[in-house]
Amino acid sequence: GEEIPGDCxxxxxxxxxxxxxxxxxxxxxxxxxxxxxxTPSRGRGGGRGRGGRNRRAKEGRVHPYKSSGNNRTGGGxxxxxxxxxxxxxxxxxxxxxxxxxxxxxxxxxxLAIGVDAINQAVKAITIAxxxxxxNNVDLRAQTDFEDLKGFKTTxxxxxxxxKPRGPKIDKDDLCVKSGSxxxxxxxxxxxxxxxxxxxxxYAKGSEAVSTMVKSVTVARNYLDEDNxxxxxxxxxxxxxxxxxxxxxxxxxxxxxxxxHQL
Numbered sequence: 001g002e003e004i005p006g007d008c009x010x011x012x013x014x015x016x017x018x019x020x021x022x023x024x025x026x027x028x029x030x031x032x033x034x035x036x037x038x039t040p041s042r043g044r045g046g047g048r049g050r051g052g053r054n055r056r057a058k059e060g061r062v063h064p065y066k067s068s069g070n071n072r073t074g075g076g077x078x079x080x081x082x083x084x085x086x087x088x089x090x091x092x093x094x095x096x097x098x099x100x101x102x103x104x105x106x107x108x109x110x111l112a113i114g115v116d117a118i119n120q121a122v123k124a125i126t127i128a129x130x131x132x133x134x135n136n137v138d139l140r141a142q143t144d145f146e147d148l149k150g151f152k153t154t155x156x157x158x159x160x161x162x163k164p165r166g167p168k169i170d171k172d173d174l175c176v177k178s179g180s181x182x183x184x185x186x187x188x189x190x191x192x193x194x195x196x197x198x199x200x201x202y203a204k205g206s207e208a209v210s211t212m213v214k215s216v217t218v219a220r221n222y223l224d225e226d227n228x229x230x231x232x233x234x235x236x237x238x239x240x241x242x243x244x245x246x247x248x249x250x251x252x253x254x255x256x257x258x259x260h261q262l
Contacts, residue, residue: 081108085124087116087206094120095127098157102128103135107157114151118143118213119206121155122253126234138163140231140258142220143213151210164233164256173200173254176215178207185211186218193223193230193259202237202254209253216255227262 101108112121138160146152203212232255
């Protein structure tokens with residue numbers, strides 16, 4: 001998608017529009033510098049190195065939400081329905097399938113390969129959350145990468161009975177661009193979680209959204225040693241930028257991150 005030049009955000013409005021505020025964001029680099037000044041040294045992300053392997057499953061983990069079955073790709077024969085999403089998939093149709101399956105049984109698992117497919121998958125999950133509002137059901141998501149060097153993903157969805165706080169404007173939200181380093185973003189996420197702070201992260205466009213999702217997966221790796229894990233709830237937000245005398249509005253995806261003890 002088209003990138004807004006300069007600061008990643010000028011005015012941020014929740015979807016539906018509820019409020020606006022100017023100059024909310026710091027850059028990722030500024031946030032990393034701030035964390036280094038205030039957080040005891042734990043290494044770059046406070047966790048594992050930059051290996052391409054995905055996070056390892058731990059025995060006896062208890063998830064706070066209703067599990068949708070298998071926790072890992074290639075697990076037992078029985079499990080939730082798998083929905084495959086491609087880069088050209090109709091997001092509303094996929095969202096409808098997610099919502100229908102969730103209403104009838106358990107939330108499905110969403111499979112996507114490539115940045116375009118990941119972007120469509122996250123959009124579909126976001127729309128499915130809207131569809132499920134009338135049923136008083138919400139979704140949480142966890143995305144695993146087969147290899148952190150690539151973009152082959154398995155996103156497990158979990159039913160939840162309560163929504164997290166509505167998407168709100170937060171000056172500390174992280175804005176991810178297509179060129180952002182997912183290890184740096186993950187380090188900032190992990191540091192904030194350890195400090196007990198809320199974390200929101202948002203992006204626009206296939207590459208940026210995929211980097212954002214991968215950052216959350218890496219942050220989960222970093223938080224393993226703290227016996228903490230993350231799920232996310234995606235929401236659409238509108239960002240307004242001023243170019244000359246024109247005000248341009250663009251739709252971004254924001255992930256509200258939720259922490260739970262393992």
